[in-house]
Amino acid sequence: MTITLNQARRQMPVRPITYQIPSRFPPAHPQYNAYLNEARRQLREQEAGVNSMVASEWLARRPASGVPLVRPPAEAAMRREYGTRSQLAGTGMAAPHNPDQVLAGYIDPTGAPALGVVNSFIGAQNRTNAQLIQSIINDPHVIHPVALPVTQLNFRLTV
Numbered sequence: 001m002t003i004t005l006n007q008a009r010r011q012m013p014v015r016p017i018t019y020q021i022p023s024r025f026p027p028a029h030p031q032y033n034a035y036l037n038e039a040r041r042q043l044r045e046q047e048a049g050v051n052s053m054v055a056s057e058w059l060a061r062r063p064a065s066g067v068p069l070v071r072p073p074a075e076a077a078m079r080r081e082y083g084t085r086s087q088l089a090g091t092g093m094a095a096p097h098n099p100d101q102v103l104a105g106y107i108d109p110t111g112a113p114a115l116g117v118v119n120s121f122i123g124a125q126n127r128t129n130a131q132l133i134q135s136i137i138n139d140p141h142v143i144h145p146v147a148l149p150v151t152q153l154n155f156r157l158t159v
Contacts, residue, residue, distance in 0.1 A: 049099030
């Protein structure tokens with residue numbers, strides 16, 4: 001199911017979602033600023049992917065409550081191909097998804113290669129944040145249920 005923003009007639013009120021840099025990367029860590037900048041870059045790309053959907057598309061792409069997110073076998077092949085073409089092996093870089101599959105994204109990697117350590121800590125927080133996004137979308141005070149097919153998402157992902 002692919003829906004374009006041409007169907008959007010309104011935009012939901014902006015809602016912030018905050019990610020945390022893990023404690024193993026304190027501000028005194030020599031790579032802290034590099035990780036912070038990379039996290040901001042990756043979250044901007046995730047945000048653009050999420051906000052490119054209307055609410056009904058995002059909800060349709062999420063698994064039903066209680067159903068675990070299972071990566072399709074084709075994804076492993078796509079990741080390997082992306083890694084081969086981008087020459088990522090042994091570089092500490094990862095194949096990003098924008099938005100991440102946990103955030104209702106697609107299986108094909110998109111965007112520039114991502115620093116793996118940052119990509120991992122963002123991904124680890126996406127399960128909780130996806131549940132938060134879903135509860136916000138399902139809140140009738142934010143988006144009326146009748147307006148789900150025509151309301152563009154508007155989240156700010158920050159660190």
